[in-house]
Amino acid sequence: MTVITSTAHSRELGDELRRLRETCTDLGGRAMAIRLGWDPSKMSTIEHGKARASEVDLVQFLTACGKDADYLEMFRRRYEKAFDEYVIQMHDDLRTLVFAESTAKTLTNYTSNGLAGLIQTPEYADALYRLGGFVAEERIPDLVRFRGERQAILRRHNGPKCLFYVHELALRLQIGDASIMADQYARLLFDAHLIRVVPAHIVIPSSGCVLWEYEKAYPVAFGETDLAKLFVQDPGAIARTRLLFNHLDQVALDAGQSRSKLAEYVGQPRGDLDVSGPYLA
Incomplete structure (x- = not known):
């Protein structure tokens, strides 16, 4: 996880990750972090679009939400430019x-x-x-x-x-x-x-x-x-x-x-x- 300046796109995608967690699991942010072996602060910064999740982080998160390989690839492509100054x-x-x-x-x-x-x-x-x-x-x-x-x-x-x-x-x-x-x-x-x-x-x-x-x-x-x-x-x-x-x-x-x-x-x-x-x- 890399902490950098958030963007409009990163915050939108972070919010989408939060909604996926809430709709696809019965876990709160802290409980999800514990399941993934993350510090709860890491969950918060990723879901607020304030930090770039690594590809491994995304795979872990989206798999926990029950998403398949096609969804993982689609989201990865959307996420890779999320922190660019020009989107x-x-x-x-x-x-x-x-x-x-x-x-x-x-x-x-x-x-x-x-x-x-x-x-x-x-x-x-x-x-x-x-x-x-x-x-x-x-x-x-x-x-x-x-x-x-x-x-x-x-x-x-x-x-x-x-x-x-x-x-x-x-x-x-x-x-x-x-x-x-x-x-x-x-x-x-x-x-x-x-x-x-x-x-x-x-x-x-x-x-x-x-x-x-x-x-x-x-x-x-x-x-x-x-x-x-x-x-x-x-x-x-x-x-x-x-x-x-x-x-x-x-x-x-x-x-x-x-x-x-x-x-x-x-x-x-x-x-x-x-x-x-x-x-x-």
Whole structure:
């Protein structure tokens, strides 16, 4: 076992090991450690993603949970990159994303050519997926439902403190029909306390990103394309992400001005259709 800095991916996989222990055995963490001949502190650090388990550790743990050789190999492949500062995942793999955002203390998001998934209405999300043309029709309802379920963190009493920077040009993109846009504008106005609007004339040379910060772990920067998700914990990249959000804080409208700007759009959906840009989380 090697103790190193945890990452969003290592904490997600550590949590998965904990859930496997709880669902596949009748053992608590201490009892499992005793069965494996480990110190209880080793069990805790591995299940919290704070230490890299050796391949032998993983085999011992997963075998005790009743997993076969195929499962062992699958988990080993997922685990081998868990502590890297840059982790790339397939776009359909959403487990690390959900764990990272739901366990964060603060979540800061900037979107340039769209609205963050956490502040989209179901109808807007559905229309957005259909406009892309690369998501199978039968998968769209599940993707929309999942996006809605993620939004529960905005209503949790102990959820992350969220701030969304939204470029005004994104507000002018018509996604779906006028009714969908009217409902989306109303939703944004309802969530105006979470939103800072970047005026249309301001140029921000960034496609958008998310910064998650934690009480007892290093920050994680997140970005995505239509093809892959990227989780970054490199200190230099985190510093650059902070510079972006510091700049946005300076150029964006303040809270009251942002609410007023959003109110201008309520009941006035735009007719121009322009769906260029990324499908952001």
